[in-house]
Structure formats: C-alpha cells, structure tokens
Amino acid sequence: MTKICKDGIDRSLIKPESEAYGLMYTQDILSGKWKYIILWYLGEETKRYSEIKKFLMNISQGSLTKQLKELEEAGIILRKVYPEVPPKVEYSLTNKGKGVLPIIKTMIDFGNEYNEYK
Amino acid sequence: MTKICKDGIDRSLIKPESEAYGLMYTQDILSGKWKYIILWYLGEETKRYSEIKKFLMNISQGSLTKQLKELEEAGIILRKVYPEVPPKVEYSLTNKGKGVLPIIKTMIDFGNEYNEYK
DNA sequence: CAGTATCCCGAAGGATACTG
DNA sequence: CAGTATCCTTCGGGATACTG
DSSP states (O other), X not given: OOOOSXXXXXXXXXXXXXXXXXXXXXXHHTOSSSHHHHHHHHTTSOEEHHHHHXXXXXXXXXXXXXXXXXXXXXXXXXXXXXXXXXXXXXXXEOHHHHTTHHHHHHHHHHHHHHSTTO | OOOOSTTOOOOTTSOTTSHHHHXXXXXXXXXXXXXXXXXXXXXXXXXXXXXXXXXXXSOXXXXXXXXXXXXXXXXXXXXXXXXXXXXXEEEEEOHHHHTTHHHHHHHHHHHHHHOTTO
C-alpha cells in the first residue's frame, strides 16, 4: 500500500480534483485530538502559547507543541516569536486557517442540534 | 481526568450548550479513519456492505464492521438486514446522518481549494 | 455475503524532567 | 515563557482465520 499522507489512506487511484480527495486531504491535515478546538479557540484572535495551554487544560506540553507545529507546517496557523526574555510566542490563523472556520461552524451547528444533552 | 467520551477530552467544565461542547461532540462521534468517507459514499443512496468494502479497498473487514457499528450506535446510519441466504445488509443515512453532509461538503470545499495538487 | 474472533503493531498522546 | 527530550501506555486499525 502506498501511503501518500500520514493518515495512511491510499489516494493513488483517486483523482486530486475529486470530492473524495478533497475530503481526505482535509481530514488528513486536521487529524489529531486537539486541532479543531485549537483552531476554534484561535478564531479571529491571536493567542499566546500559554493562553492556549490554559484553555485546553488537559493537554500535555508535548502534544500542544506538536499539534501547533503540524498546523504551522500545513499553513493553517502563523507562529510569531517575539525576541524577549521571557519569550513570547503568538499564534494566529492564516488565510488558509480562516478557511477551516466554516467547517468548524457546521460541526458546531450539528453538535448543538444533535448532542444528547439538548 | 474525567473521560466522558471516547476521545478522552474532558468536557466536565464546559457547558453542553456551548460552541466548544458541540464541536467536541461532533468530533467525537465522527472520529476514526474511515467515517467521513463512508458517510460521503453513502450520500443519499443506500449501499450494501460489500459495496462499501469494495469502494474503500484498503479497509480491513474488522475495521469496516467496527466503524459501521459505531455509526449505527451514534444514530448516524441505519442498518437493514434482509433475511436471505446469502445475507444482504444495507446501510443508509438517518436524518441525523444527513445532518453531517453539510460538514462533509465544507470539508470538500476546503480541501479542493487548498490541496497542493490544484 | 457479512460478519466474528484473535493477535499484533505503530503511532498518538500523556507524564515527567530539563532548558535558553 | 515556551519550549525540548525521554520514556511509557493506550488504542485504533491491519492481517489472518473462521462461521452462519
């Protein structure tokens, strides 16, 4: 099996312009336990590393750093380092990152309509 | 840490009606490597187990059965068994399942706009 | 045909300690 | 403050064999 992405799904027989390909591409770059919530939290505002960490509470240092790095490498978020002591790092959505907000919105709408506690 | 769902995210401090809660609920019930593609493939049409299996090619028997069972338990798909020999089982989207199609559509739109092969 | 039942493995993520 | 490094555990998913 030819893995062409980290989700291990073989797309070799699927045309890049097909719907299934786009779907799998999206699922691939947004995979991981925390990415959607991170992106939702970033929303329109820039946030510091420590703010994200505090908001997510249960995430470990290593995981947060890894998820942020993956999002950065995918061109979803921008990492801005301020050369200060102590260091200050801010994260914000790129234009591509803002493109995932509609996805998140539809997920929220669905979740709020169908979760069992409503 | 109190796990209240299989993704392990602790929602105990988040109100059920909040956006973050809805988002996590959705992420939770749609987690897994194949669920989005399965639901996209089902679309508006009923499909047989063997059709889904053939379409996904690389999926294992065990995984397909498991993903379908989870989707059924979440009320996303309907499983209809025809008492024949050999057996025939058809899967289709419930109303709730049709509610995830808008999510999939936005994911497709995003993926087709931003994947590197366009 | 549409599953079940096992076994197995890799990768994701957590915990902890350390650092510029 | 914002990481890095290391070790460890969990678990989703694959492979294989078997069945009503």
